[in-house]
Amino acid sequence: MKKLVQFNQNFGAKLSKLKDVPLLFLRLILSFGFSGPALTKIKDINSIATWFESLGMPMPLLNAYLATFTEFFGFIFLALGFATRIISVPLMIVMVVAIKTVHLEHGFYAGDHGFEIPLYYFLMLFTLFIYGPGKYSLDHLINNKMANKEA
Secondary structure (H helix, E strand, O other), rough: HHHHHHHHHHHHHHHHHOHHHHHHHHHHHHHHHHHHHHHHHHHHHHHHHHHHHOOOOOOHHHHHHHHHHHHHHHHHHHHHOOOOOHHHHHHHHHHHHHHHHHHHHHOOOOOHHHOOOHHHHHHHHHHHHHHOOOOHHHHHHHHHHHHHHOO
């Protein structure tokens, strides 16, 4: 049993050196996931506003612009790892609104248009909000340059 515990500790220590890789993958997958909806909204914002109105959203045109703006800059910022914690908050709000207005009534499963995927996005964004973007990011590069200037 002692050898198993020791192996687990050693293995965990080695894996911890790769801790920034999953954060990079989370950012890139989320970026890709938000790019399609953002670009679709940009192409025909009025249709999005009409759809939002049909969902009973207040101020549908304003909300269409807010969602589009958030998703567009979200996918760019996430890909770059720039202002990751900041952009994660409005993107999480977009996911909560999507779950509440579109997906919740369909249940959990994505195949039934349920809230599974927006929930996963929310959890990935929450992870980035807590842990940050990792070292493979502009945030990390900027923070290092600022720290070096102060030293």
